[in-house]
Amino acid sequence: MTEFAGRISRYRPERAGVCSATRPATRTPDGIPYWAPLDLNPYLYFDARVNVSTEGGEVDLWYAQWYGGTAPPNGLLDYLDQGTAEWKPIHSTDGYIQFDNVDTRLEYDPPVSQAGVLICATDNGIFAYEVDADSVDEITALGWEKGYFQTLKLYAMTLLPATVSDLQIAGVIQYFEEELGATRNPTGSLSKYWRGRTDLVTPKFDALDFRGGTSFSYCWLGCTSLENFPGTLDLSSGTNFQACWYGCSSLENFPGTLDLSSGTNFDSCWCVCSSLENFPGTLDLSSGTNFSYCWLGCSSLEEFPSELDLSSGTNFQACWYGCSSLEDFPANFFDYWSPGTPASSCFVNAWDTCASLTATSVEKILNSIATSGVDAPASGPDITIDYDDGTGPPDITSAVATLKACSPAWTITLNGVLQ
Secondary structure, eight states: OOHHHHHHHHHOOOOTTOOOOOOOOOOOGGGOOOOOGGGGOOSEEEETTSSEESTTSBOSEEOOTTTTSOOOTTOOOOEEEOOOGGGOOEEETTTEEEOOSSSOOEEEEEEEOOOEEEEEEEBTEEEEEEEOSOOEEEEETTEEOOSOOOOOEEEEEEEEOTTOOHHHHHHHHHHHHHHHOOOOSOEEEOTTTTTTOTTEEEEOOTTOOOTEEEEOTTTTTTOTTOOOOOTTOBOTTOOBOTTTTTTOTTOOOOOTTOBOTTOOBOTTTTTTOTTOOOOOTTSOOTTOOBOTTTTTTOTTOOBOOTTOOOTTOOBOTTTTTTOTTOOBOOTTTTTTOOOSSOOTTTTTTTBTTOTTOOHHHHHHHHHHHHHHTOOOOSSOOEEEEOOOGGGOOOOOHHHHHHHHTSSSOOEEEETTEEO
16 A cells, blocks of 8 residues: 555555546547546645545545556645535546535645645636735635635646646646536636635636627636736636735736726726736726726826727726826817716715826816716715825816806815815
């Protein structure tokens, strides 16, 4: 018996009920190579057809693919268990483990502290990510469990060396789809899928099609280690991006090639992306209506792109709040603003604590809102702006007169002073 098998036996000497299967050989369908994880010297590899106890019932143990044999050179000796009855997921003899959206999870023994490329094969997407060495102690079907559970079937999970190529990652994804029956491309709501996952560094989504996704709310919220996001995704069916990248504080650039053209709700979308230095003007946000808190706390952002079309926006409450490095706001930005009926408090706190904003930018903002001719909302008609008063007093006499003549009238507060 190997050291690994002996170690497991000491913890769990009873092995009755552990199901097994023979690993399919690597094939090349239609001339396109694909890879079995074991061919890539994995750190971890769990296959729901193999080494699950109890077969067809509640899962209290799940051993790695090499249980009872010889582990690959990189193979870690971790296994998965669950001793709390109400937290146990259910194994299916069809080759997957069913997790719920309440509390089911499995625990690593011991916790994993290994960077690499993690691939999780589910019935609503086969997802790959570069992950860092943050200790991971529990999993659901999507990997590290952070308390946001999803009703998903998990077919397999593998942690590969960071040196694997994108082609090999695509090959493993194809292997999980064709050999294990997992579903490659996600559809419907992906709300909260990776919320709070501080181990994620870079998504590896090139082999996936995201066009079936409809809601991405809270999807990557709190992914504080996320450094890069792929610009090749087609999110064109997504309508809800509320808090999607909220708190991705390591993200310095955002791709301008994403298709967000159907998005309507961008509430808190890039909130507290505090390392974001530039924001792309090429994103199509023209269907967006709710931009409240959208760029709040983007404290490294020095200017805002004039090319963005936010003309359908009804709510900009606290939109640029806390953008403390923002100096330049573009002219004519709201000239063609046509919200229908603006939301209550639509500009309240919009530019509060923007201590670097110039007096010229204040002029641009108020002149442009005045040019739009839009009346204030009946409730919360204030436009609030903080700016660097060392750049001189802004020339806003004409704009303020125009805005006060609207019905209902706008009120304007600069650096806490009502104009």
